Amino acid sequence: MTQPAWSSSAIGAVALTDLLGHWSAADGPLYRLLATRIARLADTGELPAGLRLPAERDLAAALSVSRNTVAAAYQVLRDEGMAESRQGAGTRIVPHRTTAAAVHRANGFFAGLLSEAVVEADLSLAAVDCAPQVAAALTDPETLLDRAEREAVIRTDGYFPHGLPELRSAIASHLAERLGLPATSAQVIVTTGAQQALDLLIRTEVLPGQPVAVEDPTFPGVLDALHRAGAAVIGMPAGQGLDPERLEHVVRTHRPAMVYLIPTHHNPTGLVMPAGSRHRVARIAAAYPDTLFIDDMTLAELPLHDGSRIPPLAALAQDHPERPNVVSVGSLSKLYWGGLRTGWISGSEGLIARLVAAKAAADLGSTAFQQATVAALLRGPHEDIVKWRGEWLRARHDALTGALRASLPGWTWPEPDGGLCLWARLPGEADSSAFAQAALRHGVAVVPGRLLSAGSHANDHVRLAFTQPPDALRAAVRQLAAIPGPSR
Amino acid sequence: MTQPAWSSSAIGAVALTDLLGHWSAADGPLYRLLATRIARLADTGELPAGLRLPAERDLAAALSVSRNTVAAAYQVLRDEGMAESRQGAGTRIVPHRTTAAAVHRANGFFAGLLSEAVVEADLSLAAVDCAPQVAAALTDPETLLDRAEREAVIRTDGYFPHGLPELRSAIASHLAERLGLPATSAQVIVTTGAQQALDLLIRTEVLPGQPVAVEDPTFPGVLDALHRAGAAVIGMPAGQGLDPERLEHVVRTHRPAMVYLIPTHHNPTGLVMPAGSRHRVARIAAAYPDTLFIDDMTLAELPLHDGSRIPPLAALAQDHPERPNVVSVGSLSKLYWGGLRTGWISGSEGLIARLVAAKAAADLGSTAFQQATVAALLRGPHEDIVKWRGEWLRARHDALTGALRASLPGWTWPEPDGGLCLWARLPGEADSSAFAQAALRHGVAVVPGRLLSAGSHANDHVRLAFTQPPDALRAAVRQLAAIPGPSR
Numbered sequence: 001m002t003q004p005a006w007s008s009s010a011i012g013a014v015a016l017t018d019l020l021g022h023w024s025a026a027d028g029p030l031y032r033l034l035a036t037r038i039a040r041l042a043d044t045g046e047l048p049a050g051l052r053l054p055a056e057r058d059l060a061a062a063l064s065v066s067r068n069t070v071a072a073a074y075q076v077l078r079d080e081g082m083a084e085s086r087q088g089a090g091t092r093i094v095p096h097r098t099t100a101a102a103v104h105r106a107n108g109f110f111a112g113l114l115s116e117a118v119v120e121a122d123l124s125l126a127a128v129d130c131a132p133q134v135a136a137a138l139t140d141p142e143t144l145l146d147r148a149e150r151e152a153v154i155r156t157d158g159y160f161p162h163g164l165p166e167l168r169s170a171i172a173s174h175l176a177e178r179l180g181l182p183a184t185s186a187q188v189i190v191t192t193g194a195q196q197a198l199d200l201l202i203r204t205e206v207l208p209g210q211p212v213a214v215e216d217p218t219f220p221g222v223l224d225a226l227h228r229a230g231a232a233v234i235g236m237p238a239g240q241g242l243d244p245e246r247l248e249h250v251v252r253t254h255r256p257a258m259v260y261l262i263p264t265h266h267n268p269t270g271l272v273m274p275a276g277s278r279h280r281v282a283r284i285a286a287a288y289p290d291t292l293f294i295d296d297m298t299l300a301e302l303p304l305h306d307g308s309r310i311p312p313l314a315a316l317a318q319d320h321p322e323r324p325n326v327v328s329v330g331s332l333s334k335l336y337w338g339g340l341r342t343g344w345i346s347g348s349e350g351l352i353a354r355l356v357a358a359k360a361a362a363d364l365g366s367t368a369f370q371q372a373t374v375a376a377l378l379r380g381p382h383e384d385i386v387k388w389r390g391e392w393l394r395a396r397h398d399a400l401t402g403a404l405r406a407s408l409p410g411w412t413w414p415e416p417d418g419g420l421c422l423w424a425r426l427p428g429e430a431d432s433s434a435f436a437q438a439a440l441r442h443g444v445a446v447v448p449g450r451l452l453s454a455g456s457h458a459n460d461h462v463r464l465a466f467t468q469p470p471d472a473l474r475a476a477v478r479q480l481a482a483i484p485g486p487s488r
Numbered sequence: 489m490t491q492p493a494w495s496s497s498a499i500g501a502v503a504l505t506d507l508l509g510h511w512s513a514a515d516g517p518l519y520r521l522l523a524t525r526i527a528r529l530a531d532t533g534e535l536p537a538g539l540r541l542p543a544e545r546d547l548a549a550a551l552s553v554s555r556n557t558v559a560a561a562y563q564v565l566r567d568e569g570m571a572e573s574r575q576g577a578g579t580r581i582v583p584h585r586t587t588a589a590a591v592h593r594a595n596g597f598f599a600g601l602l603s604e605a606v607v608e609a610d611l612s613l614a615a616v617d618c619a620p621q622v623a624a625a626l627t628d629p630e631t632l633l634d635r636a637e638r639e640a641v642i643r644t645d646g647y648f649p650h651g652l653p654e655l656r657s658a659i660a661s662h663l664a665e666r667l668g669l670p671a672t673s674a675q676v677i678v679t680t681g682a683q684q685a686l687d688l689l690i691r692t693e694v695l696p697g698q699p700v701a702v703e704d705p706t707f708p709g710v711l712d713a714l715h716r717a718g719a720a721v722i723g724m725p726a727g728q729g730l731d732p733e734r735l736e737h738v739v740r741t742h743r744p745a746m747v748y749l750i751p752t753h754h755n756p757t758g759l760v761m762p763a764g765s766r767h768r769v770a771r772i773a774a775a776y777p778d779t780l781f782i783d784d785m786t787l788a789e790l791p792l793h794d795g796s797r798i799p800p801l802a803a804l805a806q807d808h809p810e811r812p813n814v815v816s817v818g819s820l821s822k823l824y825w826g827g828l829r830t831g832w833i834s835g836s837e838g839l840i841a842r843l844v845a846a847k848a849a850a851d852l853g854s855t856a857f858q859q860a861t862v863a864a865l866l867r868g869p870h871e872d873i874v875k876w877r878g879e880w881l882r883a884r885h886d887a888l889t890g891a892l893r894a895s896l897p898g899w900t901w902p903e904p905d906g907g908l909c910l911w912a913r914l915p916g917e918a919d920s921s922a923f924a925q926a927a928l929r930h931g932v933a934v935v936p937g938r939l940l941s942a943g944s945h946a947n948d949h950v951r952l953a954f955t956q957p958p959d960a961l962r963a964a965v966r967q968l969a970a971i972p973g974p975s976r
Contacts, residue, residue, distance in 0.1 A: 043837065044837065044842060045842060125645065125647075127646065129645070139630060139857075140630060150627050153827065154827075157615035157617070158615065158821075158827020158829075159827070191851075192851035195849070195851050195852040196850060221849070224849040225850075228691075339641065339856030339857055340855065340857075341856065349531065350532035350533045351532075354534070361712045362684060363679075363680035363681055363687065363829065364683040364684075364709070365829065366680065366855065367829045367855040368826075369626045369627075369858070
């Protein structure tokens with residue numbers, strides 16, 4: 001099911017850096033923080049017994065610390081019986097309290113989310129606060145749901161692998177009326193966020209070893225799910241937008257099981273794929289019916305500027321109803337609140353039936369009652385929330401870009417059409433992994449480009465989420481600007 | 489990832505029967521209902537193009553219908569261009585609107601849950617109605633949560649792959665104080681029901697092809713998750729309780745990656761594993777540290793009789809803290825309501841860390857706000873709910889067993905200690921698959937024993953859930969008693 005990230009019983013400095021996450025964001029000397037975090041990873045089995053740790057010099061470079069810091073951390077591990085060093089064989093984790101079980105592949109992006117360390121300014125997670133209309137509905141559902149609507153949920157057995165019928169229907173109307181994607185309830189499954197939507201699609205439609213093509217950079221959550229499923233991930237350069245020629249070449253050459261795209265407000269670039277390219281992608285999908293094309297619309301309702309809506313890929317594919325291989329995925333996490341964990345997949349009835357069976361085995365359905373509340377939000381104050389979030393978004397975007405232009409004039413980024421992030425290129429020969437480590441010690445978390453790249457490229461980029469309040473963003477940029485080195 | 493249930497492009501009569509689910513629970517002639525359901529399965533790709541359908545005679549026997557009914561259904565499929573028949577080659581599904589994608593393994597148990605057919609009396613799903621204390625808390629959270637508790641959730645970004653801290657802590661206290669299982673928050677992960685708990689454990693700890701031992705019969709949800717993961721499932725007879733000798737033999741011989749047990753109010757028998765056997769299992773676990781032992785406690789708080797609590801396996805394993813291979817799983821679905829979808833896993837901190845990383849990739853965490861409500865229910869009216877549900881349970885158990893003794897005196901079952909089901913043996917040479925088909929046409933859904941069996945045994949048993957109101961249970965038994973044949 002999962003493959004160890006190290007095949008030869010050794011872990012590289014960069015892979016270990018990913019596993020370490022926000023290791024330095026705590027009080028105490030760096031060598032002690034580093035030793036504590038490595039010991040913790042050994043305890044959990046993420047660093048299995050016998051594994052060789054990176055050479056001190058390599059790990060020091062990857063972490064942007066002195067070699068003495070790593071040497072002292074390794075010494076602590078030896079003193080505590082967690083590691084041993086032998087001449088010529090390096091430093092290895094000693095068998096101790098690990099369980100004998102499959103290890104999972106390192107994922108440095110989620111390491112931050114899973115860590116309990118607190119950073120002053122987290123620009124690494126593109127998570128929004130809860131919209132006030134949503135908070136009111138959650139704390140007092142009776143304001144939105146009448147007695148009959150509440151009892152329509154409460155009086156059932158509570159198991160809805162397809163999703164609550166009221167929410168499926170509300171999502172289908174939302175897609176048809178607001179997003180330009182005609183859909184019926186039977187073409188919709190409700191998921192626990194877009195992350196589960198992607199995981200279910202991958203588990204159902206991709207076999208281990210099959211190729212899957214993604215934009216590079218892309219949403220790191222899909223990379224984690226693909227790696228766990230054993231897919232062979234193919235990256236297609238997309239830092240300035242995806243070239244459909246390149247896509248056609250990859251599909252023709254590799255015949256991937258799946259192509260995952262974010263055509264509207266791409267994560268992380270924020271760009272919109274132009275109409276011409278979309279039509280081209282729809283034609284490629286029609287020509288390759290054995291490949292499933294995923295249009296991730298999670299950020300579609302987060303435009304930074306007014307403008308006409310560009311139809312989703314699945315709407316263009318409707319000229320080819322006999323080719324149900326274009327699928328849409330979405331979520332309310334970035335518009336309403338991530339804590340809702342409400343996502344959806346829209347596809348052919350056949351695909352939805354297979355996904356529902358997979359969801360039954362995965363969790364028997366998402367939390368039931370809240371689905372009634374979310375359906376009422378979609379039918380009620382949705383447009384107010386879109387308007388409120390739009391203002392929220394533009395204030396934060398303007399604060400971050402203004403501060404960067406003033407304090408870090410060497411940084412460049414494609415001007416985003418929407419979404420929650422900047423995809424910023426550091427000046428000169430900067431190493432964004434090392435820069436991210438240094439930033440963490442200045443209290444600011446950013447995502448080094450490598451973690452959003454299928455091929456661990458993009459090491460001269462960082463992803464900056466502008467989801468913190470404007471003042472926090474300006475303060476974070478001041479901290480980033482104080483970091484010495486080639487990033488200036 | 490998943491394997492087709494048919495390797496040779498043919499599907500057996502029993503496998504197709506499982507996929508058909510509640511096909512006959514609708515209005516109209518049987519042949520038309522059968523053809524419609526097969527066509528639907530072809531549409532969804534569950535019956536892929538080219539697949540050979542069973543011989544008419546075999547399918548008729550499996551469905552307990554006349555051969556003419558199957559012949560007429562196949563004719564409808566041919567007339568509608570969904571199937572073709574050739575001399576000597578049988579009847580095959582014709583390529584039409586199916587998508588070219590992986591098919592999933594048939595699971596007849598969930599087919600009922602996924603079907604939209606309505607039966608008069610569903611004795612197949614062991615799902616409870618929503619406890620009134622829980623319904624009140626969901627519709628008006630402010631009665632249980634003060635402003636600070638509400639804002640402690642709403643003011644976060646909403647992503648809790650570990651579970652909301654308040655709920656992890658409430659579950660740890662609940663385990664320690666009520667269920668005899670000392671645990672800290674760091675030893676707990678919150679899941680979307682026990683089904684996700686099992687799926688995460690299997691995805692993280694079992695590789696494709698590895699053996700996993702289960703009681704036979706057992707909870708069908710674990711069988712589905714194991715089959716999808718490609719595990720080699722080994723059944724251990726447990727119709728009258730599991731013999732620890734047999735368990736030790738299986739573990740010694742097969743060295744399974746995982747052993748899944750339901751020691752308290754077993755599903756479906758309702759039996760409690762005696763204290764002596766539990767100590768023996770704990771010793772086996774200590775002797776085989778590479779095997780993970782799962783104690784599913786989902787039904788533990790549903791006793792039918794007063795009596796002293798028997799400690800969970802993990803409590804007995806605490807004499808061996810260096811062997812963290814005994815793991816507990818539970819859920820509030822059967823006590824509070826299935827619609828909460830609140831489950832948990834308790835294990836070593838290392839295992840929990842691996843599971844949290846897997847949950848991040850699966851769905852980034854369960855729905856956030858409701859977790860605060862559930863934590864307040866665990867800390868508040870929990871004992872009232874246990875008492876209320878106990879009375880609810882005994883009334884239903886007594887209604888079902890009384891009606892069976894009066895109307896179907898040839899049926900026998902082990903007297904359950906708790907839980908929601910009877911594991912009833914039909915008299916004589918009865919075929920429970922055929923009986924379940926006949927029952928469906930009398931408006932009553934029951935689970936044929938085969939679907940709860942790792943090896944498709946137990947065809948002389950049915951599982952009867954006593955979760956409907958007492959009068960509905962008595963009416964259902966009257967319907968069952970009206971079915972002609974050897975079941976009397």
